Every structure is written in structure tokens, then in C-alpha cells.
Amino acid sequence: MSEKLKRLAERRERLVAQAAAQRLALAHNIEPWRRPLARVDQGLAVLRYIKSRPAWIAGGVALLAALRPGRAKAAGGRKWLTRGWATWQVVRKLRSR
Numbered sequence: 001m002s003e004k005l006k007r008l009a010e011r012r013e014r015l016v017a018q019a020a021a022q023r024l025a026l027a028h029n030i031e032p033w034r035r036p037l038a039r040v041d042q043g044l045a046v047l048r049y050i051k052s053r054p055a056w057i058a059g060g061v062a063l064l065a066a067l068r069p070g071r072a073k074a075a076g077g078r079k080w081l082t083r084g085w086a087t088w089q090v091v092r093k094l095r096s097r
Helices: 002-052 054-067 069-075 077-096
Strands: none
Touching: 002 054, 002 077, 054 077
16 A cells, blocks of 8 residues: 555656646746736726726717817717717627626
């Protein structure tokens, strides 16, 4: 029985060493992706924030439109109305998920 325990202990040591080497290799291979993945994570956090507060976004857009009415008229009211409607639809779809 002790021979079996000895083999198990040796096998465990090899497996622990192998796992440590794999962790080091993975850390080395992942390093170039650390920054881009952090940015993606930040972008997803922003999307979650926007999704949870659609009324604030709509209010901000309305405030900007109220503060700059001349610019909205110069750009064409129908074009902005179409964009606003499309944005509203996207927000509603995101909110329903």
C-alpha cells in the first residue's frame, strides 16, 4: 500500500509542476491581449450602463437639441428625426433583453 501511495505522491508532484508550467505559458501568451481585453471590458461596462438608463440618454439628447436648435434646423429636421427614431428603437431592443 505504501508503494501505491508513493507513486501517487510522485504523480501528484509531476502534475502540480506541469500545471505550474502551463500557468506560466498561458500568462506569457495572454500578456499581449491584456490591454485590448481591458478596453473591451470597459466598453461592455459602458453599454451595460447605457442599457440600464435609457431615459437619461434620451433626456441628454433632448437637452442638446434644446440648447442648439439652429444647428438642428440647419442639418435638416427630418434627418435628425429619423436618426432619433432609429436610436430609440435600438435602445428599446437593448432594454428588452
